[in-house]
Every structure is written in structure tokens, then in C-alpha cells.
Amino acid sequence: MKERIERLKKLTNIPHKEIVWLIEQAELAVKQREIIEENKRQQEVTVHQFRQAQKDIQHLSGDRKRYKQALEKIITNLNFAITVAQNELEGDVK
Structure with missing residues (x-):
């Protein structure tokens, strides 16, 4: 994607406003992709933590x-x- 951005910067036959808009859209797409990748990573971490918590709960339930x-x-x-002690006391009392 960054290569495309650089190519767009070098083009001369497209009006400057449109080049700027295209570059902004491309940069926005890159940022969105990075956010999506980070969200996926966080989701994987959360799923792992949840599964580990389930295992811990099962282990603790077994211990309980x-x-x-x-x-x-x-x-x-x-x-x-x-x-036994009560029977012995009753035997001593009689």
C-alpha cells in the first residue's frame, strides 16, 4: 500500500486536490488495516485468556x-x- 502511495505522489497528470484525497484515503486504509490487525491480535489474546480461565475453573472445581x-x-x-468418647464416658459413669 505504501508503494502505491509513493506512486501516486509521483503522478503529474492528476490534479493536486485529487492526489491529496487519494493519498489521504490510502493512508486511512493503512491505518484501518493496522487497527483491524491489532483488534484481531487482542481478540486472540482474550480468547486465550478465557480458555485458560476455563481450565483454571475446572481445576479449582476438581480441587473443591x-x-x-x-x-x-x-x-x-x-x-x-x-x-466412642461418649460411650466411654457413659461406661465410666455407670
Whole structure:
């Protein structure tokens, strides 16, 4: 695109106003293309971050499930220990 701009600058048979307008349009097109490319790049980064966040959530959900199961086992063991201790106390009281 920049080569075309330079060629337009060298043309002499086109009125100056039209050359200026064409150059401005070409430069605008180049800027728009750069903006579109940057937006695509940012979109790719965002998609990558989103997918990584999904993986993290799945991992944390798995951890949560394992912690919950471990906590349930601890509670069961504590309830059993309390029951045993209560039975021993009742045996000592009688």
C-alpha cells in the first residue's frame, strides 16, 4: 500500500486536490488495516485468556470436590471419635 502511495505522489497528470484525497484515503486504509490487525491480535489474546480461565475453573472445581470429600471424611471420623468418647464416658459413669 505504501508503494502505491509513493506512486501516486509521483503522478503529474492528476490534479493536486485529487492526489491529496487519494493519498489521504490510502493512508486511512493503512491505518484501518493496522487497527483491524491489532483488534484481531487482542481478540486472540482474550480468547486465550478465557480458555485458560476455563481450565483454571475446572481445576479449582476438581480441587473443591477433593477438599469437600476429605472434609466429609474428617467429619465422619470426628463424629465416630465423639461417639466412642461418649460411650466411654457413659461406661465410666455407670
